[in-house]
Amino acid sequence: MGRPLEDIKDGLLKSNIGGNGAAYRRFSYTGAAIAMLLDRISHAWQSRLAEGGRTLRQLLQEAATESMRLPGSVSIEQVLLECGYEEILNGERSREDEQQKKIDSIMENLKSGSGVLVEIEIPHGSTILFDPINILVVRPGVRIHTSICGLKAHNGTEAFVERVCVEDQEPHRFLVRLPGPPEVREDDGFTVSGPGLRVRAPAGFVKETGPASYRISFTEVLTENPPPRHLE
Structure with missing residues (x-):
């Protein structure tokens, strides 16, 4: 049995906080984040993963491409917004901007x-x-x-x-x-x-x-x- 969904969401929201082991926390939650997105936009993703030959990242790319073509499909932007991923992505962009400024300096x-x-x-x-x-x-x-x-x-x-x-x-x-x-x-x-x-x-x-x-x-x-x- 996997971890409770709410625990995973809480971990994702905190994954952009720095400190000891921050990079490892972000890495460990990557698979869970992709799986949660696939739950919303590709209901058959687990069966396709079990067939072999595809990674979670590849399944997400395929699902995102398909959802953009199908009428009435789930909006990826809406999924990101509902799950709080937009806040995480904005935080990551801000961190990258600060890091680039540090590198330039x-x-x-x-x-x-x-x-x-x-x-x-x-x-x-x-x-x-x-x-x-x-x-x-x-x-x-x-x-x-x-x-x-x-x-x-x-x-x-x-x-x-x-x-x-x-x-x-x-x-x-x-x-x-x-x-x-x-x-x-x-x-x-x-x-x-x-x-x-x-x-x-x-x-x-x-x-x-x-x-x-x-x-x-x-x-x-x-x-x-x-x-x-x-x-x-």
Whole structure:
């Protein structure tokens, strides 16, 4: 026996509230939300699901398409309104707008904020360390770590960033803004430090790539005049 319908409705109405586990709550109620919609617009959906070959999402898409063609069919907009989904959708749109504003602000600060821009090369095969709850996706291949991230490579190279940081997949690198130039030491291997930044490797170098811009690379031999990389 499934959960009482009123409990599911109550959970759906609260699913847009933030806090610990908010993303998981939204995910867990997705199937229930689709099933409730199908109850209203496709009374035979359970039999069609039992036949196999279709997901709940596909059944909803089919039912929505059919309902738009049939005269006297149930209005999907009316169903959303009656079940309180419009409030949830509006809340989700508002949350997405706020998130986009946050992303735009972070990216703008990274490009032209105060201090210096530091690029950290991510060696091939490195393990990326991150907090999955504190990630903002800018676009495919680019994401923002809002609290902490880092890397570990097989040769002992490691980096830890405890401030807002952008991870760019092409080329694979971290981009972070510091109050001032990073401090470099080579008396015991290669170490780089700064506020919220710790880097350690068997060998490496720091290259000034432009005004208030630096790149940390983990290569034993420094090639002559390597091309600077800037955030596009």
